Amino acid sequence: MNSAAAQDKQGSNDLLRIATWNVNGIRARLDTVLAWLKDAQPDVVCLQEVKIEEEKFPSLAFSELGYNVVVHGQKSFNGVAILSRLPLEDVQRGLPTWEDDQARYIEAVISTRQGALRIASVYAPNGNPVDSDKFPYKLRWMQALQAHVQDLLALEEAFVLGGDYNVIPTPADARNPEKWEGDALARPETRAAFRRLLNLGLVDALAACNGTPGMEGEAAYTFWDYQGGAWQKNDGIRIDFLLLSPQAADQVCAVQVERHVRAWEKPSDHVPVAASLRLRSRSALDALVPQTASANT
Numbered sequence: 425m426n427s428a429a430a431q432d433k434q435g436s437n438d439l440l441r442i443a444t445w446n447v448n449g450i451r452a453r454l455d456t457v458l459a460w461l462k463d464a465q466p467d468v469v470c471l472q473e474v475k476i477e478e479e480k481f482p483s484l485a486f487s488e489l490g491y492n493v494v495v496h497g498q499k500s501f502n503g504v505a506i507l508s509r510l511p512l513e514d515v516q517r518g519l520p521t522w523e524d525d526q527a528r529y530i531e532a533v534i535s536t537r538q539g540a541l542r543i544a545s546v547y548a549p550n551g552n553p554v555d556s557d558k559f560p561y562k563l564r565w566m567q568a569l570q571a572h573v574q575d576l577l578a579l580e581e582a583f584v585l586g587g588d589y590n591v592i593p594t595p596a597d598a599r600n601p602e603k604w605e606g607d608a609l610a611r612p613e614t615r616a617a618f619r620r621l622l623n624l625g626l627v628d629a630l631a632a633c634n635g636t637p638g639m640e641g642e643a644a645y646t647f648w649d650y651q652g653g654a655w656q657k658n659d660g661i662r663i664d665f666l667l668l669s670p671q672a673a674d675q676v677c678a679v680q681v682e683r684h685v686r687a688w689e690k691p692s693d694h695v696p697v698a699a700s701l702r703l704r705s706r707s708a709l710d711a712l713v714p715q716t717a718s719a720n721t
Contacts, residue, residue: 439677440536441465442543443698444586444666446472446647450505453692454482460685461489466698467509468534470545470586474503481505498527504545504587510534512543521575522568529569538703541672542576546587551608559608562590566617573624582671584701585626588664588694591618597644597662609663627673629666629699634679647694648686655686666699675701 443466447453450471461469469491474481478497486493491507496517504527506512512532519529531544546569551562576583592610595601604610622628630644645660654660668676682696 438537438703440467440541440701440703441698442468442470442584442586442666442701443682443696444470444472444545444588444664445696446547446588446664446692446694448473448475448692448694450474450476450482450503453690454485456685456688456690456692458485458489459688460682460696461486461491461507464682464696464698466696468543468584469507469696470543471505471507472503472545472547472588474505475500476503494530494532496527496530502527502547504528504530504547506530506532506543506545508532508534508543510536519565519568519572521571522565524565524568528565536703540581541701541703542581542583544583544585544587546585546589548588548590550590551611551614554606554608554611559611562608563613563617566614566621570617570621570624573621573626577625577669580671581669582675583669584672584699585667586665586697589618590663591615592661592663593618599645599657599659599661603659604661609661621667625670626667627670627676629668629673629676630679630681630697632668632673632679633676633699643683644681645683646681646697650693664694664697666697668699672701675704677702 447457476497477499478495481495481497483493486507490509492512493507494512494515495505497503514533516531518524528547533540533542549562549565551559590609591614592598592604593615598604608614644662646662646664648655648660676699678700680698685695
């Protein structure tokens, strides 16, 4: 789909649906991912753990559904990608704040009638075992992500960082939090690094739209291990997030965790998280500010 055709689908106040999904191997999960795309019809998808080199990524299968594709790949491990019905420009592979030979970050810009929107697919390190060099690497990587987010926020633009952050932010984000004590995903250092990201001004889309995650039980979980009957027992955790800049958060109107996909044949151990943004121009957003101020005086 070319740029003109894609933008013709947009009205002056259109919805843009953005999703994030750790697919745990695009080769093994291709049919499942294609089936979900046909069913859910997202406009933009951030994929993690594609576990494939860029030149071997099955881009044609996605282009046949109308998606543009950019990939930062790696053989057998890691790997991130972005699918978009709108053209992807200004592609950045890897964090510009830190040289890394692991494919964990890709960023691009899409142009809509209402303005530009920056999208990133994020796959933070797992960090286990904590007594190995993997845990310090995880913390350094999150620090580099924080530095890049600070740079993005300085631009005062709308952006969405979708990904598997490999952090259980609070005990409420796990069915059995005691099982995760001492794990890298729940270590105090990991949780503190994630809080520092949010404290920069990022907004957790699910929390903003649906209240505090975990307060309503299992509705917010995004990951169930393949082992121990975790899915059948609903022994889940929430580690996948759509984090938004203030300019993008102002436009979010709905967020869903597509947990039914976990019950499909050959599922990933993660499920998609999708947010709908009701796009408005920068001038329309700016016009809301004095109205809000006058309402509070």
